[in-house]
Amino acid sequence: MRISAVIMGIIGVALLYGGLTYCIGIAWYHSTQGKASTQDNNIK
Amino acid sequence: MNEREQWKNRSIFIMAAVGSAVGLGNIWRFPYIAAQNGGGAFMIPYFIALLTAGIPLMIIEYGLGIRTQGSAFIALGRIRKPLRFIGWFAILSALCINIYYCMVLGWAWNFLFDISDISQWGSDLVASKQHFFKGILHLSDGPWQFEKLHWHLLLGLLTTWVVIWFIIKSGLLNIGKVLLFTVPFPAILVLILLVRGVTLDGSAVGLDYYLAPNWERLHDADVWLAAYGQIFFSLSLGFGTMIAYSSFMPKDTELPNSAAITSFANCCFSFLAGLAVFSVLGYFAVATNVPMESVTESGPGLAFIVYPAALAKLPVWVNFFGYLFFVVLLLLGIDSAFSLLETVGAALSDKFAFSRTTATTITAIFSFIAGFPLATSAGLYWLDIIDHFLMAYVITLVAIIECLAVGWILGAKNFAREVNRTAEIKIGATFSFLIKFFTPLILGVTMVLSFIKEIKTPYEGYPISAILVIGMGTIGLITIGAGLLTAVKTKNDADLGLL
Numbered sequence: 001m002r003i004s005a006v007i008m009g010i011i012g013v014a015l016l017y018g019g020l021t022y023c024i025g026i027a028w029y030h031s032t033q034g035k036a037s038t039q040d041n042n043i044k
Numbered sequence: 045m046n047e048r049e050q051w052k053n054r055s056i057f058i059m060a061a062v063g064s065a066v067g068l069g070n071i072w073r074f075p076y077i078a079a080q081n082g083g084g085a086f087m088i089p090y091f092i093a094l095l096t097a098g099i100p101l102m103i104i105e106y107g108l109g110i111r112t113q114g115s116a117f118i119a120l121g122r123i124r125k126p127l128r129f130i131g132w133f134a135i136l137s138a139l140c141i142n143i144y145y146c147m148v149l150g151w152a153w154n155f156l157f158d159i160s161d162i163s164q165w166g167s168d169l170v171a172s173k174q175h176f177f178k179g180i181l182h183l184s185d186g187p188w189q190f191e192k193l194h195w196h197l198l199l200g201l202l203t204t205w206v207v208i209w210f211i212i213k214s215g216l217l218n219i220g221k222v223l224l225f226t227v228p229f230p231a232i233l234v235l236i237l238l239v240r241g242v243t244l245d246g247s248a249v250g251l252d253y254y255l256a257p258n259w260e261r262l263h264d265a266d267v268w269l270a271a272y273g274q275i276f277f278s279l280s281l282g283f284g285t286m287i288a289y290s291s292f293m294p295k296d297t298e299l300p301n302s303a304a305i306t307s308f309a310n311c312c313f314s315f316l317a318g319l320a321v322f323s324v325l326g327y328f329a330v331a332t333n334v335p336m337e338s339v340t341e342s343g344p345g346l347a348f349i350v351y352p353a354a355l356a357k358l359p360v361w362v363n364f365f366g367y368l369f370f371v372v373l374l375l376l377g378i379d380s381a382f383s384l385l386e387t388v389g390a391a392l393s394d395k396f397a398f399s400r401t402t403a404t405t406i407t408a409i410f411s412f413i414a415g416f417p418l419a420t421s422a423g424l425y426w427l428d429i430i431d432h433f434l435m436a437y438v439i440t441l442v443a444i445i446e447c448l449a450v451g452w453i454l455g456a457k458n459f460a461r462e463v464n465r466t467a468e469i470k471i472g473a474t475f476s477f478l479i480k481f482f483t484p485l486i487l488g489v490t491m492v493l494s495f496i497k498e499i500k501t502p503y504e505g506y507p508i509s510a511i512l513v514i515g516m517g518t519i520g521l522i523t524i525g526a527g528l529l530t531a532v533k534t535k536n537d538a539d540l541g542l543l
Contacts, residue, residue, distance in 0.1 A: 001248035005255035008084025012255070012315050015091045020308035023469075027054075027301055030468050 048113055049216045049400075051292050056220040058305055060289050063227045063379030065280045065310040068148060068347065071234075071376065074274060075318035076342035079254050081270045082261030089262065089271035094311055097486060098275040100478045101443060102303035103471065104450050105281060107463055109290030110297050114540065115391035116284030117530070119291070121542045123449045128542060130449075132526035134284040134442045135391045137434055140518060141283060142384035143411045144427040146208070147418040149377045150200025151348060152370050154180050159366040166356030166366075168332070169339070169349065176348045177424075187425035187510040190417065197419035201412065208382040209408040212389060213401045216292055219386075223379065230375040231313060233368055234320050240358070240365060241323030250326020253336040254318055269493065272486050279310055280380065282439030282446070288387045301468040321351065328354035344424070347373060385411075395529065397536050425506065426514055432503050433515035436494040438522065444484045444491075451480035 051057040078086045108119035117131030158165065158175075165175035177183040184191050211222050241247050261267045280286060290297070328350075329336050341350045355365050385407060392403040417426055450459050456476035464470050502511050537543050 002252050002256050004257055005084060005252045008087060008255045008257050009251070009319075012084070012087045015087065016308060016312045016315050019094075020305065020312050023301055023304045023308055026468050027298070027305065030298075 049292055050294065051216055052220050054293070054297060054302065056223065057289065057293050057297070058302055058309075059223045059227050060219065060379075060383070061280075061286060061302075061306040062309045063223050064285050064289065064383035065278065065306060065380075066227075066230075066313045066376060067278075067280075067380035068145075068373060068377050069278050070310070070314040071317045071321065071373065072343050072346045074278065074314035075254060075321045076340060076346065077270055077274050078318055079322070079340060081267040082258045083253065084255040085257035085259050085262055086267065086271065089268045090274065090311070093268075093271040093275040094307055096478055097272055097483045098279050098281075098307045098311075099300075099304050100475055100483055101276070101281045101447070102279060102286060102307050103300050103463065103475070104446055104459075104479060105286035106290040106297075106299050106303050107459060108446070108450070109287040110293055110295055110299065111462060113291050113295065115291065115387070115394045116287045117391060118394055118540055118542065119287050120446070120449060121540075123454050125542060127445070127449055129526050129530045130442060130445050131284065132391075132529045133438070133522060134282060134287075135388055136522045136525045136529075137438045137442070138283040138285060138384045138387040139407070139411060140430060140522060141434055142381055142388070143415045144418055144430055145377065145381050145384065146204040146411070147197070147201055147415055147423065147427060148344065149204040149374060149381060150197055150202075150419070151180060151344075152373045152377065153200040153203050154196055155348065155352070156367065156370045156374070159363055159370065162352060162356050162366045163362055166353045169353050172349045172353035172356075176344075180348070181424055182421045183424055184421035187422050187429065187506060187514060189422055191421035193416060193420055197423065198416070201415050201419055204378070204381065205408050205412045208378060208385050209404055211378075211382050212385050213404045215400060219382070222382075226375050226379045230372045231316070233372045233375075234313070234317055237365065237368060237372070238316065238320040238323065241320050241327065244323065244327035244358075246327040246330025247323035248326060249330055249336060250322035250324070250328075251319065253326065253340070254322035269486075269490050273490055275307075275311075276440070276443065276487065276490075277435055278314060279307060280383065282443035283384070283387065284391070284442075285383045285387045288390045289383065291390070296466050298466050298468050299463045300471050304469065321346070324351065324354045328357055331357050394540075395532075395534055395536055397534070425510065428504065429506060429510060429514040430518050433519055436498075437491060438519060440487050440491045444487045447479045447484045447487075451476065451484075456480055 051060065078090070112119045112122045115131065116134045117128045120131040121128035165179065166172045181197070182191070182194055211219060242251070276282070325339050326336065329339050339350055339354070351369060352366065355369060356362055358365055385404060388407045389400065389403040392398050392407065393400060398406070417423065450456065456479055460471045460475055502508055503515070533543055
């Protein structure tokens with residue numbers, strides 16, 4: 001497999017899965033810190 | 045008015061939205077579009093499109109649903125009463141999309157029952173094509189040659205409608221339970237397909253084709269438009285589904301981060317599906333000694349011709365992986381299909397105060413009967429034409445109007461202020477710029493280019509009569525239907541202050 005394809009695969013994973021993890025992390029942080037505006041906003 | 049149901053919690057709501065967004069297109073459209081538009085380099089415009097159009101549009105739809113606690117016609121009607129028409133336009137588009145979407149799932153049921161013979165009918169591309177077009181669809185020579193109604197297709201269609209009707213009529217709590225299975229399970233199955241794919245000889249050829257970057261293509265405006273088109277179409281935006289789903293959440297629900305999670309999850313699945321698809325196609329290309337270009341297809345051709353033929357060439361466990369693939373297709377399709385049914389059912393309940401069961405049953409029976417032409421020998425042609433016109437014009441137009449209505453009439457600043465009260469990620473000036481100018485402009489350009497292309501050459505070379513009657517006719521029917529539903533006055537309209 002070409003190195004450039006491997007690098008783009010890694011970049012794709014980093015951008016998309018990194019973005020998803022970041023957003024879930026924020027939601028999780030707000031729910032554990034009691035910062036979620038309501039119980040309904042907790043991500044469990 | 046009936047008391048509005050609510051999702052159990054935010055996680056279930058996000059899962060429902062992801063289930064709706066992730067559908068057949070993630071498997072059969074994204075990998076092809078990526079490979080054709082610069083391979084790995086496509087990731088750059090795709091990611092930018094996600095941030096600048098996908099997430100802002102998702103925030104708008106979530107915001108409209110949550111602030112009005114109603115379907116698309118209520119959500120838009122509350123901004124300006126005439127916009128109720130656009131709301132119904134979106135809802136009726138969802139109805140039409142579901143009519144043919146369920147037919148595609150009907151094909152998948154038929155394939156599932158044919159898997160035991162996959163080694164024969166999928167022995168090569170010619171045999172696989174013959175099996176799909178003649179064995180399953182009994183395809184005629186043109187859109188006006190219906191020949192006859194095929195009972196196996198009708199049975200597949202009926203099965204899909206019974207399944208999604210049963211899920212939706214059981215209420216949001218039960219839908220939540222179904223989602224706990226239909227959302228994560230296909231991802232696990234795709235992972236299994238991916239592991240099988242990358243361990244095959246030749247998978248690197250396919251992955252190179254999918255991921256090796258062609259940076260030159262980034263100078264091409266078409267590549268950027270393809271990225272915006274892909275993001276927009278794959279997120280289930282513009283036909284009121286996200287508005288309906290979010291209307292079942294309390295008014296103080298967090299919005300921007302929920303929209304971002306939904307959009308990212310959808311794109312993650314697409315990327316993963318691309319790896320699973322191209323690793324197997326690479327193996328197939330090497331095993332049959334043909335170039336990648338000749339095994340790369342988009343749409344039903346990929347799912348029902350090329351991929352099964354590739355699976356039939358696997359060294360072991362051919363049937364197992366065949367079942368796995370069609371179960372993935374069905375699971376992916378079913379939660380998108382029931383979200384479309386919910387969109388229409390919820391709107392009928394909001395308008396006429398029908399119970400969930402009544403609204404769902406009326407919609408399901410009507411849609412099933414309306415799907416009969418798709419179960420004839422001309423079905424594929426009808427499906428293709430209707431899909432093209434709805435996607436290229438109707439839902440794009442709805443999304444443009446949503447952006448302009450929120451950005452200019454409701455006021456992007458007012459909207460952002462409302463949203464930011466409970467936001468985990470605040471939105472501001474960038475969001476305002478995107479929804480007032482950038483996103484409508486990009487969507488408008490995509491629509492105009494599609495129209496210019498249409499004028500130069502009729503879509504896929506179909507006869508003008510078919511384009512006018514089937515394509516434009518569907519848009520005409522949706523317009524008339526939306527006009528009638530807007531004009532009819534009900535007690536609920538009065539209660540909601542929409543008269």
